[in-house]
Amino acid sequence: MNGLAQDLRVGVRMLFKSPGFTAVAVLTLALGIGVNTALFSVINGVLLSPLPFPEPDRLVTLHENKPNFEGGSVSYPNFRDWQKDNRTFSSIAIARRYSFSLTGSGEAEQVRGEFVSSDLFTLLGVTPVVGRTFAEGEDQVGAGPVALVSAGLWNRKFSSEADILGKTIVLDAKAYTIVGVIPANFQLSVPGFRESDVYVPVGHWANPLLLQRGAGLGFHGIGRLKTGVTIEQARADMDGVTRNLAAAFPDADKGITASLVPLKQQMVGHVRQPLMVLLGAVGFVLLIACGNVANLMLARANGRTREFAVRTALGASRVRVVRQLLIESILLAMVGGGLGALLAWWGARAALSVLPAALPRSEQVGIDGHVLLFTAAISLCAGIVFGIMPALKISHPRLQETLKQGGRGASGTRNRAQDVFVVAEMALAVVLLTGAGLTIRSLVRLWNVDPGFNPHNVLTFGLSLPPSMVKANPDAIRAAFREFDTRISSLAGIQAVSQSWGAIPLDGDDETDRPDQGDRVQENPALPEEVDDHVEGIHLGLSVECDVRPEQPARPALSRRAGMLVSLARDVNAIADSRRSRRRLPPGRGQATR
């Protein structure tokens, strides 16, 4: 490694010798490396870093594949049977989102909640900040009311008091004893789950459909495979379990199978491809940056032809000449990489602050050792990529001519090399622009997709009954809803109001079995009569259900395209895929209802 120190010294001097050149090259590289680093920090946090649970590779999510759609929610009775009959999971749990009215702890508020089975937190290896998680049997119907609260709610409502355990929290007018606090960093982005303030055992959900085998009700499962069990073995096992259930309960379970997805794939699988495509695009940006800097390096190298002719005359081998120039280019790239890492740190934070919910596991995104290693690696690669051509070119000097004539370069060769870079840059830019253009076109088309309803000027909101009305009779509840509707409708600027139960268009679903025989499922007594008219965009057996308030007579009808969505907008009525509905559903069902 003779002369390496000297080569490094010269490399550093070259950075300072031409500050303009250095600034342009470093900024160009910083942008190219910065966007790559920023994106890699996202990929590292979202896709590569392990899930924050013990042995995360053994965790899978469980869903029901229905005859007409995949990945549906799991009915509670089926879950219990899955728990009992499987041989490949050490445990299985379920969870379902819910909104509770929290009273008795300062100002009443609606809080995010989860109905969970008792072993969820044990399965995930979540250790409570204080107290314990749910014990076995606490999720059974009729068990004592206990709840877990989040660290956020503990802090906000109870000032993080140490004696929180044993205190009572009132949710939907029902008192629960707090048995533990879930840590603030606990997050699980899977269907049926969200970051919540309270966690309540599923047995306390007073939903008459809970024990109905055909009702999904938004539950999704999560399981931990036994040690050494592969997901294929678990799938085969669950195939057997669901086959037996279908034989035992053909009305509800015929055609239903279990869908098993590795937890990580479930959480981030949908963003893998877009992120990889983006990584490819920003990779092109870096290549273009390298092309630009290579051109600058070539121009500078041409001015140093004499220097390298002298070095060669004095005995420098081609390897040494190339090494010298590569050291200079890598130093340049490393400085650019350092600045790029700063840009990435700032850019990733800025982007995530704008789009916090658009990305799963976004809290994991940051500049860590892996990202810095990536930055160093791509800086090194970039340095080699943009440095190698000038280095190779200058390592073949015409010694006698150059030394005698004062370093006049071989202009023909120089122009060819620079032309190559220009053509390569143009080609990359065209590919990149084409990709960007196609993406923008796709986005525009997506924006212009007719969802089957008019989404303009529509606001949505959640609505819970006040605790005082939980035990009110149906007539009183209907009256309350009507009054609410009247009051909201009378507000200035409000053109129409409608209420639905189950789902907001494009935001969720609620699955209930819908026998073809016209059997009406048990109605929700909390809903007014007219709201309880079900609209279904359904196929067979299971329906995605929205209970809606009837159409107001004065409103113009919406074009009845295929769809099943219900809107709250003025110009929108409850609609259904009438073509399908007429064919598959009992008379009088499956159409827009009035």
Next chain:
Amino acid sequence: MTDESLPLIQIADLTKVFYTDEIETHALSGVHLSISKGEYVAMSGPSGCGKSTLLSIIGLLDTPTGGRYLLNTKSVENLDFAERARIRNQEIGFIFQSFNLIGDLTVYENVELPLTYRQRMPSPERKKRVMEALERVGMAHRLRHYPSQLSGGQQQRVAVARALGGKPSILLADEPTGNLDSRNGEAVMELLADLHREGATICMVTHDPRFAKHAQREVHLFDGKVVAEEELHKLMQDAQA
């Protein structure tokens, strides 16, 4: 092992042809030359006679089109680029007309540069050689200076130190006074003469007869051939006529 009794440089029937735009230019046509160890040879002749081309071939900066070239009894006319670079580094010291110091390196680093291209030369040995060479040419007090901070004469002395640092078999000087005023030129010639007296083998190209007189022997070239001094005068007169 080299035979001390044999010439350091033996050139026989050396030719060099340049091809440009399908035109052949015979820069050297059957040159025979031999330089013994410790000899001081000056090569002179009119512009374009091929003296610099010959020096480039002797210095392995260029390859001959034909003929034989033995350096230290080893045939070197057909070596590859890397081997020629290695021999240049170990056997030959160059002194150029335009000094050819590297502007981004200090005096010390310029002199050290060829030594860094040698495999397995430890840093203390490099430092010792650099300081000896700089002291030999009287430039040790300027080792942290950059070439641009030196006069032309000083730069050429640093270039001589760079050539001496590697303890080469032969010093090749191509018009070493060409960019110097007469006083500095004379000083550099004195330096070369001193080095020769100390045992250095020197081959110098010059078109200045005053400086050629410093050498032990003059080799005259004309139209790519070595000619006797008398013949050179006659040929030049014929050419002028």
